[in-house]
Amino acid sequence: MNEVLRFEKVSMHYHSKQGETVAVKDMSFSVNEGEFVAIIGPSGCGKTTLLSLAAGLLKPTSGEVVSRGVSFGYMLQKDELFPWRTIEKNLFLPLEIKGKRTQKERARVLALAEKYGLKQFLKNFPSSLSGGMKQRAALIRTLALDPQILLLDEPFSALDYQTRLSVCDDVYKIIREEQKTALLITHDISEAISVADRILVLSKRPATIVAEHDITFPESEPLRRRENKEFSKWFELLWKELNV
DSSP states (O other), X not given: OOEEEEEEEEEEEEEETTEEEEEEEEEEEEEETTOEEEEEOOTTSSHHHHHHHHHTSSOOSXXXXXXXXXXXXXXXXXXXXXXXXXXXXXXHHHHHHTTOOOHHHHHHHHHHHHHTTOGGGTTSOGGGSXXXXXXXXXXXXXXXXXXXXXXXXXXXXTSOHHHHHHHHHHHHHHHHHTTOEEEEEESOHHHHHHHOSEEEEEOSSSBOEEEEEEOOOSOOSHHHHHHSTHHHHHHHHHHHHHTO
């Protein structure tokens, strides 16, 4: 498979008045094209730092992050839709920022909106949409510039449990249908098992990789995976690795 992202012995140190904090230590892993990789770890262990390093927003203290010129799309914990802009104008925002608001680019974004059930809401403001529909809009906005890798920073954590399950299923299907590579950060073990091709388990800070697993199920959809009898076995294993 074609490798699109690689961490080579990456460490990240933060400096403050209180002294030096080592967030990530000597971390190496890679992500292949079309792969859905989930990273789980204890709260505060440095998971979000990895996304910032991947996107080039942070420069590692040591080691190297190799992305071979691929483009990134970032999806945050909250939808971050501007309440004073219609859904359509929110979707077009990345095009405006990058100066790519051509008829062709606008048409492509509108086609995504129609394909994934947002056409009837384009003239609505975000306040009129459910939490799940807002996250769907946020994902389509992230796809507006056609990024090669999606960086997902706990994108479902602000939703209630039932909505989370449904939206997770929706987002997974959209990512697969659009043939995107995805790197997901989550503290939710079940969520990771339900979507990932591969899971990396991190230690407490400073974060290191303590385990790596290829996840295989006959079912691909997140909700159906959760019904598989192997799901609970994976959960128990990952829970133990997180709590060593």
